[in-house]
Amino acid sequence: MNRLNTVITSLFLFLLTGPLSFAASNQQPITMSLPKSIIKEAIHKTLPVNFTLQSSTLLGSVSIDKIENLQFKDNKLSSHITLSGHKLNLITSIAGHDLRMKIGSITMNFQCDTSIRFDVPSQTLYLKPIITELNSTDTQKTDIASTIVLLFNNRELPLQIEKLKPIMTGAGNKLLNISMDIANIELLPDSLLLSITPQIVATRK
Secondary structure (H helix, E strand, C coil): HHHHHHHHHHHHHHHHHHCCCCCCCCCCEEEEEHHHHHHHHHHHHCCCCEEECCCCCEEEEEEEEEEEEEEEEEEEEEEEEEEEEEEEEEEECCEEEEEEEEEEEEEEEEEEEEEEEEEECCCEEEEEEEEEEEEEECHHHHHHHHHHHHHHHHHHHEECCCCCEEEEEECCCCEEEEEEEEEEEEEEEEEEEEEEEEEEEEEEE
């Protein structure tokens, strides 16, 4: 997830420091809309995303290889995902001893509807996927595919959003330090809406 997090943070910074249209008033958050096309491009450039399985029954790693037919709904993302597992080992316990059964690799695809929730104090975006229509390219490993899916299905997965770097700019004989916290992340049918709370501190040069 680290690569995806870096892309999202870089995208925020680019939009904040470049030309954009926003509405703001005193002590009100800045709101900006990121078109669906930009989000799709950012996700596409991030793939594949690799991460290690953390389970008492399955060891190995998985990668998200493709995210297709991405659709935006109210606070929900719908997509078709291709995922592959690598160097998989199934852990079984017999007479108090853990035994590893080498499974190897597997590729699967499924439909995924993911709801989002943003926690302001921790600046964490939580993703909760609901997985349906699971298919495996190897029918003999269907149970393994189901085991992998159960590690993520209907569970909130945290994505820590890196704190946006402050903007430093000069104004006359003063130096302005503009720091920003994300107040909310909301999905709309055709865009992602960001609410950002700026804090401006002025000091003499």
